[in-house]
Amino acid sequence: MTQEPIFLQPVCKEKIWGGTLLRERFGYDIPSDTTGECWAISAHPNGLSTVKSGPHKGKTLMELWDRHRELFGGIEGDRFPLLTKMLDAKQDMSIKVHPDDYDAEEHENGETGKSECWYIIDCKENAEIIYGHTARSKAELVTMINSGDWEGLLRRVKIKPGDFYYVPSGTIHAICAGTLVLETQQNSDAAYRIYDYGRTDRNGSQRDLHLRKAINAATVPHVDGFIDESTESRKGATIKTFVQGEYFSVYKWDISGTAELTQDAPFMLCSVIEGSGILSYEETSRKLEKGAHFILPDQMPDFTINGECTLIVSHI
Known part of the structure; x- marks a missing residue:
């Protein structure tokens, strides 16, 4: 039987930092005017893509992976390895770090680690990302976080449409306001939030930080992800x-x-x-x-x- 392309229905999610570009640019049915993420090709339980048409119509990508491994070359593993997202950062995203496979296995209940990469589809003029930090040791990282010296700690990088960044696990990072991104990543939702600008959710609560795990997972000193274009x-x-x-x-x-x-x-x-x-x-x-x-x-x-x-x- 001839194999055919498998078209997927994405899942869109509200985020405190999101906007409306996923609807305006791509026509997605978004849940609100603060929609930050489209989980476009996803077999993760937190946002499952479903097949739009053809012999597998209505099945989730996770079901295809579990029952039709021949579609994926018969490769082994209990989880689909990749996840594609689109991100509309109308506001600054919180500053995070992701664990590697070893840390995730130990602390994250079956998640893998999370290395990711970003293709900048579009961004406002002079838009930035936070990519790495200036601390030379874990002790210095802890001191700078505890003193709130975010200006001194965080490396800001100017971006433009068409740029690409590889963000290995352990990289302190954030996408900043006015940026539309396609993200390719390991199929994991493990993330440790370091700083969130003191923002509160709709109930007036500040969002949780995960400082101990973040400091443990962070690569110190920072190393840029290697790209060979x-x-x-x-x-x-x-x-x-x-x-x-x-x-x-x-x-x-x-x-x-x-x-x-x-x-x-x-x-x-x-x-x-x-x-x-x-x-x-x-x-x-x-x-x-x-x-x-x-x-x-x-x-x-x-x-x-x-x-x-x-x-x-x-x-x-």
Whole structure:
């Protein structure tokens, strides 16, 4: 049986720092005007994508992983390894750090660690991210946190649309106001909040901090995530490699015209962030619209994409 692309219905979530761009830019049905996250390709119990059409319509991605491992090249493991999100940070996100696999296994009740990466879809002028810190030792990190010297501690980096950042576990980080991001990450929801600007939730309570776990998980001194970018041009497509790492490889496909493409990984996660096109294989065609998310399964036949569109693509 010919394998076919698996199109998924995302799950959108309210966040104290969220806005309305996920509806305005991508047409998603958002729960409120403070919607921060779209869990686009997710087999995590905190936000399960469901299949939109085809033989598996209505099943969750977790069900597919559990019952149809042949779609994913038969690779082993009890959880789907990756998670694709879109983030609309209308306000500054809280400053966090994620544990590595070892820490998560010890403290997080079955979660894996969480390394992630960000593709900046769009941002306001002079937008920033917080990426790393200045402390030279854990003792200095503790002192600076306890004294509230956030200006001295946090490294701020100016960003622009099209930038890419690899954020390994242990990196103190935050996306700041006015930024729209596609995030590729390990399939984990483990995060330790260090600082939240003293914000309160709708009940007037300050959000929990997890300082002891955060300080334990933080990489000190800070080390930038390694990126080895390269670009390949071929008929109808420019393919940019951002990272080929331990947990994921991430690419940008810029399609202009007709591109002939091959799915040669156990499976690929694809998100259309701009434009539209037609994906064709054998006798079948599927429309690709901005905001669509789909998986190219194992044994997917060679295919073409015709149109003007940009996709972020990842695989293990």
